[in-house]
Amino acid sequence: MTMDTIIELFSYDFFLHAFWASFFAAISCGIIGTYIVSRRIVFVSGGITHSSFGGIGIGYFLGWNPLLGAAIFAILSGWGIQLFTKKAKVREDSSIAIWWSLGMAIGIIFIYLSPGYAPNLMSYLFGSVLTVSVSELWFMGVLSVVLVLFFTLFYRLILYVAFDEEFAKTTGLPVTLINFLLISLIAITIVLNIRVVGIILILSLMTLPQATANLFTKDFKRMMPISILFAFIGSFVGLLFSFYVDIPSGASIIFTLVVQFGLVKLGLFLHQNLSVRG
Amino acid sequence: MKDKLVEIKNLSVSYDKQRVLEDANLVIQPHDFLGVIGPNGGGKTTLIKAILGLVKPDSGSIQFHIPLKKVGYLPQINQVDKRFPITVLDVVQSGKVRTNFLSLLKKDPADRAYAEQLLEEMGISAIKHKAIGELSGGQMQRVFLCRSLMNQPELLILDEPDTFVDNQFESELYEKLKELNQRMAIVLISHDVGTISYYVKTIACVNGQVHYHPSNVISTEQLASYNCPLQIITHGHIPHTVLSLHENHHDHGHNH
Numbered sequence: 402m403t404m405d406t407i408i409e410l411f412s413y414d415f416f417l418h419a420f421w422a423s424f425f426a427a428i429s430c431g432i433i434g435t436y437i438v439s440r441r442i443v444f445v446s447g448g449i450t451h452s453s454f455g456g457i458g459i460g461y462f463l464g465w466n467p468l469l470g471a472a473i474f475a476i477l478s479g480w481g482i483q484l485f486t487k488k489a490k491v492r493e494d495s496s497i498a499i500w501w502s503l504g505m506a507i508g509i510i511f512i513y514l515s516p517g518y519a520p521n522l523m524s525y526l527f528g529s530v531l532t533v534s535v536s537e538l539w540f541m542g543v544l545s546v547v548l549v550l551f552f553t554l555f556y557r558l559i560l561y562v563a564f565d566e567e568f569a570k571t572t573g574l575p576v577t578l579i580n581f582l583l584i585s586l587i588a589i590t591i592v593l594n595i596r597v598v599g600i601i602l603i604l605s606l607m608t609l610p611q612a613t614a615n616l617f618t619k620d621f622k623r624m625m626p627i628s629i630l631f632a633f634i635g636s637f638v639g640l641l642f643s644f645y646v647d648i649p650s651g652a653s654i655i656f657t658l659v660v661q662f663g664l665v666k667l668g669l670f671l672h673q674n675l676s677v678r679g
Numbered sequence: 680m681k682d683k684l685v686e687i688k689n690l691s692v693s694y695d696k697q698r699v700l701e702d703a704n705l706v707i708q709p710h711d712f713l714g715v716i717g718p719n720g721g722g723k724t725t726l727i728k729a730i731l732g733l734v735k736p737d738s739g740s741i742q743f744h745i746p747l748k749k750v751g752y753l754p755q756i757n758q759v760d761k762r763f764p765i766t767v768l769d770v771v772q773s774g775k776v777r778t779n780f781l782s783l784l785k786k787d788p789a790d791r792a793y794a795e796q797l798l799e800e801m802g803i804s805a806i807k808h809k810a811i812g813e814l815s816g817g818q819m820q821r822v823f824l825c826r827s828l829m830n831q832p833e834l835l836i837l838d839e840p841d842t843f844v845d846n847q848f849e850s851e852l853y854e855k856l857k858e859l860n861q862r863m864a865i866v867l868i869s870h871d872v873g874t875i876s877y878y879v880k881t882i883a884c885v886n887g888q889v890h891y892h893p894s895n896v897i898s899t900e901q902l903a904s905y906n907c908p909l910q911i912i913t914h915g916h917i918p919h920t921v922l923s924l925h926e927n928h929h930d931h932g933h934n935h
Contacts, residue, residue: 439763439764440760440763441760490695554784555783555784557769557772557773557783558780558783560765560769560773561773561783563763564759564760564763564765564769564770564773565754565758565759565760565773567733567754567758568752568754568758568759568773568774568826569773570732570733571731571732571733571750571752571776572773572774572775572776572777573748573776573777573778573780574777574780574783575780615764618764619764619766619810619812619813620764620765620766620810621763621764621765621769624764
């Protein structure tokens with residue numbers, strides 16, 4: 402693969418779209434992923450992701466855009482998980498499992514009931530970055546801008562609440578409001594990135610770049626841009642790889658992110674050991 | 680001079696429909712150094728969480744004669760995620776009380792300067808840029824102590840600040856608290872009854888109810904009458920063990 406062929410790829414609309422999709426995915430997943438990893442709510446996010454499948458099923462059944470249904474389901478399940486855990490005193494893992502499986506079950510039922518064959522179903526499960534539409538790109542772009550602004554302006558508020566919720570209450574911070582806003586942003590980020598790597602793999606896009614970034618910094622503020630960078634490199638290289646080897650893009654991107662983590666970890670290990678001896 | 684900082688009257692609190700505190704009364708006085716002792720599950724933490732407004736009481740009242748923001752709080756260390764990616768300086772600054780959270784939108788150099796000053800006074804400014812996960816137990820408790828001091832409190836509430844710390848740090852911590860006690864009242868929950876009795880001025884036994892004991896000398900018989908059956912940890916076999924002011928507090932065992 403030469404530079405020329407890569408440049409040539411950009412003359413194709415579908416590749417250009419895929420490029421922008423990876424770019425926006427890197428920004429939104431880099432930021433939201435840092436939050437969910439730091440706050441250890443990866444499993445909550447897993448629940449939201451899978452329950453959004455219910456919305457996709459209903460979307461198919463009613464003939465709506467499945468992503469709209471997914472967004473509604475994702476946001477409701479995010480709030481639902483919080484509500485169950487905090488108000489109804491259901492154990493958090495049980496509450497996640499309830500929403501996770503409920504969403505999947507509804508999705509399967511409604512897809513079964515939908516007349517005809519669901520042609521794009523696989524693209525929601527496994528992603529299909531090469532078929533992302535222009536309007537989806539716009540949504541992803543707007544989300545990226547919103548997230549960058551929100552996390553820049555309210556950085557300290559988000560950090561303090563995420564670090565020690567109970568203590569934050571004693572200092573007068575609007576803890577419930579912040580949690581509510583963030584769980585909604587997590588849900589929207591998940592749904593808008595489903596097209597890139599799919600429901601099955603989306604969590605990796607929000608955790609692998611963060612794991613790599615965590616090798617360099619233990620500061621929330623720095624982890625966000627570094628995660629974005631690794632997410633972008635991983636997605637772009639994964640995209641090229643999938644294109645040349647002709648394999649599904651979502652899986653290729655995640656595979657690249659894992660390899661990236663391994664290489665960086667190995668590099669740092671060698672660097673430390675060599676510098677100790679040298 | 681105010682004669683009361685906080686006044687708790689007929690306070691009852693439940694957790695999951697189980698009564699934890701029943702009809703508790705307590706007055707926190709200025710310059711008091713109140714040691715809160717009692718068995719696990721007896722309601723020590725619930726009592727201070729009620730004071731801080733973190734749990735809602737079933738009945739009773741808590742009256743403040745100082746502004747709420749003048750209450751500093753150091754929670755149990757296992758309440759916080761020790762691997763959260765946050766620096767020491769940010770942890771300390773998070774202690775600042777906000778009347779308007781929009782003030783967090785802009786940088787506040789005065790906050791940062793005060794946080795740095797507190798770390799300096801605690802002798803840990805060298806670690807200010809470290810992530811909290813990289814600290815020892817003693818360093819971490821000092822950081823949380825700095826956080827609780829961000830608002831120059833008149834009342835400092837500490838929930839077991841002596842967990843995860845070694846013996847040497849433990850005595851350093853108590854010396855520090857003794858010094859702070861000249862400027863503020865302190866409420867200290869501890870499981871280490873022997874050690875705190877050396878430092879505290881008064882004792883509250885919390886076991887469903889609150890029994891205030893206006894002295895730091897307490898006998899096992901008194902503890903029993905307060906419905907607070909605690910094992911007093913001392914060295915040797917002294918009959919009718921009495922907690923009292925010792926000349927050398929290191930005598931008291933840390934063998935818990």
